[in-house]
Amino acid sequence: MKKVLAIVILLVVSNFAQDKTALIKLGYYSPEATNGGLVLGYQGAKAIDENFEYGWSFDWFNKNYVDKKLVKEFELAGFPNSELNELRAKTNVHNIPIMLSLTGKYRLDRRFDVYVSGSFGVDVLLIFYRSYQNPEDDNLKIAGDFAYMFSVGGITSIGSRSEFLAELSYFSAEPGWQYEVETVSSITNTKTKKVFERIFDMSGIMARIGFKFYY
Secondary structure, eight states, X not given: OHHHHHHHHHHHHHHHHSOXXXXXXXXXXXXXXXXXXXXXXXXXXXXXXXXXXXXXXXXXXXXEEEOHHHHHHHHHTTOOOHHHHHHXXXXXXXXXXXXXXXXXXXXXXXXXXXXXXXXXXXXXXXXXXXXXXXXXXXXXXXXXXXXXXXXXXXXXXXXXXXXXXXXXXXXXXXXXXXXXXXXXXXXXXXXEEEEEEEEOOOOEEEEEEEEEEEO
C-alpha cells in the first residue's frame, strides 16, 4: 500500500513539476481570400520533457475588404453594375482558428533553441457581408472548416522564466457556405434563382514574433 501511495504521489508531483507556458504572438498574416494584416495570438502549453510540449492556441485576424472574386461572379452571372456589385461584395471577416499543437525543439546552445510545431483544429470565420438584394445592410454568417498549421522558428532566453521567439507559419483552411440570389425579369416578370458559393480561402503565411512566459 505504501508503495502504491508513493507512486501516486510521485506521479502527481512530477505532473505539477512540468513547466506550463503562456505565449503571446503578434505579426503579419497574408491569406489568399483577403489583403494581409495584423494577426494576434495566444498559445498555452505544457512540457512533456525538455524537447517536446503540447498545448492549445487561438488567433484573431480582422479585415475589411471588397471580395473581387464575388464581383466577377456577379458580372459573369449577368449583373453588370460593377459599382453596385462592389458594394454587394463589401465584406468584414474575423478569422479565429482554435487549435491543438505539438512542438519539438532542439537546443543549439545554452541560450538559443530552434523548433518545429504542428497544429490542427477548427477555423471559425465570422463574416459580416452585404446581400445581393440589400447591399446597404450588413448580414452575419458564421462558417467553419478543419484547419492545420505548420511552424518553424527560433527562441532565445530573456530572463530566468521568459523567452523571445520569431516564427514563420503556413496556415490552411477554407470555410464557406452556399446561398441563393433571386432576381425578377423586368420584361417577362419571371423569377430566376442563381446559387452562389462563397469560399474564403484563409490559407496563407504568418510571420510572427512573441513572448513566452513560464509559470
